[in-house]
Amino acid sequence: MLSRESPLISIVIPAYNVSTYIGEALSSVFAQDYTSYEVIIVNDGSTDTPDLERVLESYRDRVVYIKQENRGISAARNAGMALARGELIALLDADDAWLPGKLTEQLEFMRNGEYDMVYGDALLFGEMLWPEGTTFMDRSPSNGPVSLHSLLNLQATPVVSTVIMRRDLVMQVGGFDETDRTIPEDYELWLRLARAGARIAYQHKPLAKYRYRSDSMSASRVKLHAGALRVLQKARREMKLNPEELAALIKTEQHLQSTITLEHSKDLIINGEVDAAATMLSQAREINKNWKIPVALFMLRTFPGLLRNYLRKTHQPQ
Numbered sequence: 001m002l003s004r005e006s007p008l009i010s011i012v013i014p015a016y017n018v019s020t021y022i023g024e025a026l027s028s029v030f031a032q033d034y035t036s037y038e039v040i041i042v043n044d045g046s047t048d049t050p051d052l053e054r055v056l057e058s059y060r061d062r063v064v065y066i067k068q069e070n071r072g073i074s075a076a077r078n079a080g081m082a083l084a085r086g087e088l089i090a091l092l093d094a095d096d097a098w099l100p101g102k103l104t105e106q107l108e109f110m111r112n113g114e115y116d117m118v119y120g121d122a123l124l125f126g127e128m129l130w131p132e133g134t135t136f137m138d139r140s141p142s143n144g145p146v147s148l149h150s151l152l153n154l155q156a157t158p159v160v161s162t163v164i165m166r167r168d169l170v171m172q173v174g175g176f177d178e179t180d181r182t183i184p185e186d187y188e189l190w191l192r193l194a195r196a197g198a199r200i201a202y203q204h205k206p207l208a209k210y211r212y213r214s215d216s217m218s219a220s221r222v223k224l225h226a227g228a229l230r231v232l233q234k235a236r237r238e239m240k241l242n243p244e245e246l247a248a249l250i251k252t253e254q255h256l257q258s259t260i261t262l263e264h265s266k267d268l269i270i271n272g273e274v275d276a277a278a279t280m281l282s283q284a285r286e287i288n289k290n291w292k293i294p295v296a297l298f299m300l301r302t303f304p305g306l307l308r309n310y311l312r313k314t315h316q317p318q
Contacts, residue, residue, distance in 0.1 A: 009037040009103065010084030010167065011092055014076035016044045018094035019051035021211065025094050026059055028209075034103035037090070039063040040080040045070025074176035074185040081167065081175060089167045091186075095211045096122070096161040102207045106164050109203045116198040117165035117190075119158040120207035128212040136210050142202040148194040151187075152235070153248035154255075156200075160186045161208045169198055183227040188234065195239050222263050225256040232256075258290040265296065270311050274304050 011029060015022060022041075029039060041063050046052055049067070056065060068079055081089055092098065102120075110118045122136045130139070140157040143150075150156040163186075173192045176185045194200060232253050235241070241249065261284040268277035278300055285293045299307045 006085045007036045007038045008086055008107075009034075009088045009090050009164070010081070010086035011037055011039045011090045012077055012080035012084065013039065013041045013092050013094050014044055014073050014080065015041055015046060015052060015094045016070070016073070016076070017046050017048050019046075019048045019055050021095035022052065023055050024097050025092055026056075026063070028097035028099070029092065030059075030062065031100060032098065032103045033101060034107065037103065038085060040083055041065045041094075042076040042080045043067040044073065044076040072178060072181040072185075074178045074181070077185075078175045078178065081170065084167055087167060088164050089170060091160050091163045091165075092208075093161050093211075095126075095213060097209045097211075098161070099123075099207055099209065102162075103164075105205075106162075106203060106207060109201070110164060113201055114199065115201045116169055117158075117163065117193060117200045118203055119164075119200075120162040120203040120205055122159045122162055122208040122210035123206050124212055125209050126211040126213055135206055146194070146200040146202055148191065148241075149245050149248050151190055151194055152232070152241075152245055153252055156190075156202065158186065158190055158200075158202075159208065159210060161210060162203075165193070165198075169193060169196065172196065180227075180230065182223070183230050183234075184224060187228060188231045191231065191235055191239070222260055225259050229253060229256050229260075255290070258284055258293060262290075262292055262296065266311050269300065269304075269308050272308070274300060 013022070013025065026039070029037075039059075039062065041056065043049060043052060043066065045068065056063065064083060066079065066083070068076070077091070090103070106118055106120065109115075124130055124134045124136060124139070128134075136159050137157070140154075142157050143155045146156040170189070170193070173189070173196050175189075177183070177188050190200070232249050236246075236249060261280060265277040265280050268274075268280065278297065281293055281297045281300070285297065
């Protein structure tokens with residue numbers, strides 16, 4: 001039965017068409033050695049609700065379960081936080097899972113450092129090409145102290161399913177942004193928390209498993225980077241940034257735009273639109289110093305057939 005006493009941690013799990021995965025996520029939660037928590041599952045208009053509720057049946061006396069019309073992951077997380085009784089919010093995506101001891105280790109790290117938000121690394125698994133044992137930080141490292149500056153230049157890259165944060169601070173900054181479903185809503189919140197002065201830290205060890213899915217937003221680099229660009233544009237409009245922070249923002253914008261340009265140019269080359277690809281890359285080179293752009297242009301002008309055949313074998317359309 002659910003405890004009437006307020007837990008320290010409220011675990012918020014949004015659920016949209018995840019009946020295949022959520023059992024593993026819940027098993028990893030209930031295997032934790034730390035137990036002062038509640039689990040809140042928000043069904044965000046899933047089309048597989050009957051299957052989801054069959055999976056949840058054996059957990060129903062241990063979770064808070066609510067349903068809402070499909071409003072997006074931000075709205076689902078906000079709905080869960082609105083019901084939360086804990087001082088801390090722990091985020092867990094329904095297709096990920098926690099490693100044993102995750103909560104105990106993180107709470108100790110959080111208390112010792114007097115942090116407002118902490119996150120760790122995660123082992124990658126699922127539909128991926130990387131060797132077993134590869135972690136999220138192997139692909140997107142967090143380096144140095146976490147600040148607004150390091151978040152803006154992508155030197156700090158929190159993994160959602162490892163995050164624990166103070167509920168009061170999250171509510172003070174307005175929770176997750178529900179206005180745009182296409183942005184990386186977690187990144188946008190981290191920026192606002194950092195701007196508000198939250199003390200954020202990275203714990204250098206794997207604490208969870210991050211599932212890579214070909215049907216998820218994170219599987220599309222173009223969509224993900226385009227969303228991050230919109231987050232940065234919003235930050236530029238709404239945040240008062242010092243010169244160093246603004247420079248970091250601009251540098252990241254250029255990096256993201258160059259990645260999008262390269263991906264689009266690959267599609268053009270594969271489709272035989274060589275001139276259009278060359279024009280796109282030439283324009284990008286004028287504003288961006290990414291070394292991949294002149295290399296791509298050289299290959300396109302010198303060995304177009306070879307480049308096209310190579311991309312046909314290796315490139316996944318975005």
